[in-house]
Amino acid sequence: MSSVLYDTPGPRAKRRNVIFSVVFFVLLALLVWWMWQKMDEKDQLTSALWKPFIESQAWTTYLLPGLANTLKAAALAMVIALPLGAVFGIARLSDHRWVRGAAGTVVEFFRSIPVLLLMLFANELYANSTGVSSEDRPLYAVVTGLVLYNASVLAEVVRAGILSLPRGQTEAAYAIGLRKGQTMSSILLPQAVTAMLPAIVSQLVVIVKDTALGGVMIGFTELLNSRGTLAANYANVVPSFIVVAAMFILLNFILTSFASWLERRLRRSKRSTGAVLAAEEIEEINPGAVFGGFGTGAEGGGRI
Amino acid sequence: MFDFLEGYDVLGAFWMTVKLTALSAVGSLIWGTLLAGMRVSPVPLMRGFATVYVNIVRNIPLTVIILFSSLGLADVFGMTLGAEDFKVQGFRLAVLGLIAYTAAFVCEAIRSGINTVPLGQAEAARAIGLSFSQTLTLIVLPQAFRSVIGPLANVLIALTKNTTVAAAIGVAEAAYLMKSMIENEAQTLLIGAVFAFGFVVLTLPTGLILGWFSKRLAVKR
Numbered sequence: 001m002s003s004v005l006y007d008t009p010g011p012r013a014k015r016r017n018v019i020f021s022v023v024f025f026v027l028l029a030l031l032v033w034w035m036w037q038k039m040d041e042k043d044q045l046t047s048a049l050w051k052p053f054i055e056s057q058a059w060t061t062y063l064l065p066g067l068a069n070t071l072k073a074a075a076l077a078m079v080i081a082l083p084l085g086a087v088f089g090i091a092r093l094s095d096h097r098w099v100r101g102a103a104g105t106v107v108e109f110f111r112s113i114p115v116l117l118l119m120l121f122a123n124e125l126y127a128n129s130t131g132v133s134s135e136d137r138p139l140y141a142v143v144t145g146l147v148l149y150n151a152s153v154l155a156e157v158v159r160a161g162i163l164s165l166p167r168g169q170t171e172a173a174y175a176i177g178l179r180k181g182q183t184m185s186s187i188l189l190p191q192a193v194t195a196m197l198p199a200i201v202s203q204l205v206v207i208v209k210d211t212a213l214g215g216v217m218i219g220f221t222e223l224l225n226s227r228g229t230l231a232a233n234y235a236n237v238v239p240s241f242i243v244v245a246a247m248f249i250l251l252n253f254i255l256t257s258f259a260s261w262l263e264r265r266l267r268r269s270k271r272s273t274g275a276v277l278a279a280e281e282i283e284e285i286n287p288g289a290v291f292g293g294f295g296t297g298a299e300g301g302g303r304i
Numbered sequence: 305m306f307d308f309l310e311g312y313d314v315l316g317a318f319w320m321t322v323k324l325t326a327l328s329a330v331g332s333l334i335w336g337t338l339l340a341g342m343r344v345s346p347v348p349l350m351r352g353f354a355t356v357y358v359n360i361v362r363n364i365p366l367t368v369i370i371l372f373s374s375l376g377l378a379d380v381f382g383m384t385l386g387a388e389d390f391k392v393q394g395f396r397l398a399v400l401g402l403i404a405y406t407a408a409f410v411c412e413a414i415r416s417g418i419n420t421v422p423l424g425q426a427e428a429a430r431a432i433g434l435s436f437s438q439t440l441t442l443i444v445l446p447q448a449f450r451s452v453i454g455p456l457a458n459v460l461i462a463l464t465k466n467t468t469v470a471a472a473i474g475v476a477e478a479a480y481l482m483k484s485m486i487e488n489e490a491q492t493l494l495i496g497a498v499f500a501f502g503f504v505v506l507t508l509p510t511g512l513i514l515g516w517f518s519k520r521l522a523v524k525r
Contacts (some may be wrong), residue, residue, distance in 0.1 A: 005418075005426050005444060006346045006436050013346070021348045028353065042380055112507040114465035114501050116479050121496040124486040205363065212365035216472040217483065224368055238380050241372045245364050252363035 025213075039238070049236035053243055058230060066226025067247065072140060073214065073222065074207045077146035081207075082200070084147065085154025090184060092159050103155070110152040116213050119145030123218045138221070142214030146207055153206075157199050161192035161277060198263035200279045205252045212248075223247060308489045309498070316407035318502050324395070324477060325506075328402035329460055334411025335403055335446075343415055346436055354411065361408040366469050370401040374473035391476070398470035402463065409459045418444055418453030424437040450521045457514035461507045478502060 009017055014170030054060035065132050091103035110118070123141035126132045132140050165188055173183040223244055231240040265278045320405035342354035361369075373396050377383040386401065387393035421444050431437040482499045486492050 005344055005439055006430070009346060019345050021349045024347065024349050024353070028349075038381055042382075044380065088410065108508075109500070109504065112461075112465075112504050114468040114479060114503060115501055116468040116471065117482060117496070117503065120479065120483050121492070124492050128492060150430065209363075209365035209367075212367035213472075216367050216371060217479075224365065224371070238376050241368065241376050243370055245372075248365055248368065249360055249363045253359075256363070 022164040044238045049239045052234045052236065062226040062230040063223065066221060070208060070211045070222040071143050073146065073211045074204060076143045076202055077150060077207050078180055081147045081151040081154055084151040086158050088151065088155035089158025092155060093162060107152040107155045110148045115145050115149045115210050115221065116217060118148050118216055119218055138214060138218050141218055142211060142220045150203060150207055154200065154203060157196050158192065161196035162188050164195055164277060165191055192215045194266060195277050197266065201255060201259035203264060205255050208252060308312060308390040308491050312485055314380040314481065314498065317476060317478045320475065320477040321467050324338065324398060324402065325464045327399045327404060328463055331403035331408035332410050335407035337414060339407055339411035340414035341440060343411060350518055358411055359406045366405045366466055366474055369405050370398055370469050371403040371472055381411050394475045398473060398475050402466065406459060406463050410456065413452045413459055414448060416455065417448035418490060420451045421447050447523050450523050452512055453518035453521060457511060457518065461510055464507050464510065465488055465503065
């Protein structure tokens, strides 16, 4: 086993590695033991605090409804943001300078603002000037914030997807007499969507994580918010955090695994001539600067 | 038109955002680099630890981490981080949470940078007898850093935006002030515009300047 940085270890290197392993293991064990000790000291390991999680009531009353709301908001945001992102992504590639400029400004604007501000703003706007009932308002506000931000991120994904296609695709489409709109809708977009699918699924992870913001700041009863109610009921703050974090990890792990499975599958099947875009690759392809000027796509966060 | 700004310390709130960003950026750069070093090290246990850390932390919402640092670490375990004041404590806990979260992304960025260094470089380093840590710190990391300024700039911008999550534990930064302002004042749109403008001012130059640097400093191959 060798990598860029080291050879297959010889006898001396093997010995050294073993020593490092042992030292690191001891340090790690000490850390775990210290954390365990701390947990015990504060009575966080008593079975009473953990028991609710093996009974059905905590799940049916708090965690599962919370999870359902998280998924609902994430799914809604994705379904709305995707077509919106596609429109803006295509608009950024327009031949008309003003369409390009306007779409670019909107996308860059919403990418540079924190999602939390968008949610807070939407929440207040709905409260003041619309008839949305106060029960629905948090969901609406969360979805609005997520849509505005993620549509602009997805716009970049769509643009990268279209740009990743070989130029010959467009040329061939023009050569057989298709118009610009036809080329986009029947040649470029279907191939781009295939190339982008893994990146789009990965973006779902970001959306799922961001729903938690709505739970804390505007009272949307998603998973993290339900944790608060649960902990207030059973007085198990630390265990509830651990369980909820584990639920988020599991959910996002499933999404990430699905994305990479999809990517492998698409790479293998070769239905499109373009490359398949993984989430990490978007950043590098994305020329991103405002009005297509300088910069290397250093604006706006990717999958974070 | 902007008289509603009177009585609110908008600049102070943004200064808090900048302080959160700067401290967390430095901290996560250090911790993230250490993690990246572990992730590529020849010791399987270190590699495993770093991989598990990155994959776990990346998938937990930052809000959960920040909230846990306040409700769990501080309230239950009594971790005050040497702060007597509740406000100072919130600030330090937020920085801790932001470092723990952002370091995972810094680690991934640096690791991708390490992969851009040609194999021959490391082979040559080993051929002249450098050890793993010498190869890493003298040959590979300096080149890797120069090629990951772009991705790191993305992480920094995301971090700037992520500092708003600190509002969840009462740190008086921009999002926290905006929340109380739009609840108390009538000019929702104007207030939103002011804060949006503030974040555009914070993030846009970062992207442009670091984008320029990343082009200038990238190792030409």
